[in-house]
Amino acid sequence: MKKRLTPLNPQRRGFIKRFSAGLIGGVLGLVPFLSGLAVLFDPLRRKSAGASAIHVASLSAIPEDGTPRKFSVLASRADAWNKSPQTPIGAVYLRRTGPKTVKAFNVVCPHAGCFVEFVAARKSYYCPCHRSAFALDGAIASASPAKRGLDELEVEIRNGTEVWVKFQNFLAGKAEKIPA
């Protein structure tokens, strides 16, 4: 059997050797690890697409009596390496407030991000997840867990008939509208 040797007087055994061994060991570990971390943290560099006006519907498709109607929002979407033309990126409720004026709400509930439904019988929006309720104008009904009303989006009527919405999502759960 071999004999284990305990070093004599370890303090005196080449400090430089220990130090360089440790240093080199650190470099050896850090190079692969840091290059991996760079890739891991790559998403921090990416920003959300930002709001741009999207043609959502024609004016005539929105009920004239002021009942809101849901429309899908289609846009070309980039997902990592893929670019997909005209895919649904969300939905909006459009409601007429006059013959040539329209209001738009993002269907995403500002409480936790579910989709709200418009219930015609009660003339209000309900969220199926945590029972938040919103009035026709988007304001929170009392006893809702949501901290703010539905997120209103900018609307523009182009060429007299086209409804363009500046589509955007906002952070859920906050009292203020903060772009997501």
Add this chain to the structure above:
Amino acid sequence: MKFFDWLDGRTGYRKIIHEALYENVPGGARWRYVWGSTLTFTLAVQFITGIFLWMAYSPSSQTAWESVYYIQNEMTGGWLLRGIHHFTAQAMTILLVLHLMQVIIDGAYKAPREVNFWFGVALLFLVLGLSLTGYLLPWDQKGYWATKVATNIMALTPIIGPALQKILIGGADYGHHTLTRFFALHAGVLPGLIIVLLVGHIYLFRRHGLTAKEPRRRPDAPFWPDQLLKDAVACLAVLAVIMVFVLKGGAELGAPADPSEPFAAARPEWYFLFLFQLLEYFKGQYGFFDAPIVGALILPGLIMLILVLMPIVGKWRLGHRFNLSFTVALLLGAAMLTAIAVRHDAKDADYNASLRTAHRDSERVKVLARARGIPPSGAAALLREDAFAQGPRIFARNCASCHRYDGHDGLAQVPSDPQSAPDLKGFASREWIAGMLDPARISSSNYFGATKFADGKMAKWVKRNVPKHTAEQQAQMRQIVIALSAEAQLKSQRALDEKDSAEIKAGREFIDGDVACTECHKFHKENEEATAPDLTGYGSRQWMIDFITNPAHERFYGKRSDRMPAYGVEKMLDQKQIEMVVDWLRGDWFEPDTDLVSK
């Protein structure tokens, strides 16, 4: 320090660290003992970089290449991470050979270390398995076709071969499940087995101690710090070499795999080239079974067997010498086969043309992917619909048996058939038309030389009239060239055409008037007399599409058309293919905005 005392009381970690650091190194630290540590180090690098790559890799036939492209070209530090993983894999193979050599030279495989030697041999094959599976994962042309060859050979195994192949590739053909299976092997099964065997390998190594090189030059010393420092320096050197490769070249990513686009230059990774070359010598059928089985399975199997038996053979008086000479012969043989393969490829014109095309494709697809984004159907579609990529291929397959493009077939190969139709490089450009109207060139092989028009009306007219032209008429001819070329609306001449609008106007009038091209040709207005090709829009996109669709149409050569087939009418090419070859000939393919290119 109370915490550490507590921790030691519960775990005994100090003893473990002590065991690890104060292992006895008989005869003191030496450089020749570093190989095992460098291998452990490279394996650790592969685990670290592999797990990070895993976070961005997506194994499916529509996302594998695409996600690797994204890692390599779009993600911060992705090229570095992938480069390290790629070249460390290659370094590992070299270190494996060095480690094995040392074990055999020093007789470290002999009793009592037989079992540990077998652990090592098993590890060697598991690591080679990692290389083999990893080669396919980027799903580029090279990996795809090379791996396909490997799995096809596997299918030749008697009786179980076809079933084995189906199980490995997850179906009858390559697809999503090939990738999910290879990836599970590469990132799960093989690394898991390696960890288990490596623990055993190191445990047995510790149990029997280091095989000392005699004579011992110095007294025994503990592993820490002298040997560990040497190991660390060796690992640093390995890492430095890897980094040189990463920074100088980087990991390659070919064009995305395309089952409809065979890749003649597919080769396995360089350290498997000897096997590839070995297969060259085993072709056809040996009675009961297929010959490649000998080169791919039986011979390597025998070599493996001898390797495994080395500890037993080593007991024999001459056993060690046999083992040593066998290993050296094996390495020399592999080196020789590799050299033959490399030299053979270097001289092979088909191989080199294929490599050039592959390189062109891989550069092109990156440009397209960056400028347009990759469609959900995958990046191969980008190349399939791209005039720059497909034009020369279509030309080489369909046109180059008669025509040429700058003297070659579009893919820089000179076809075996002699040229018998015009060279179409720069077709309808000013230079090209000037050559057509040059009495010295119109009947040369680059124009009408080998066609039945070599002595036709046009050639006769040029040869009879042009030499007699006065200075004024020569000027008219120049303007005709400019005007006729402007009909093509070539991208490369856009600026020139704009600048020379006055000359174009004059030239058009000469075509119809003084020079009287319209005696035979139609040009912008009805012409019942016309018997020669319509010069209206000559060389324009639509003109060329129509021409290739049917050169014997009355608008072109009519009944007097030579050998050229009506590619569209006879459905030899579809509309898209005709458009792509036309766009390529006209130099009109998608080009991204310059700021995208420079990015």
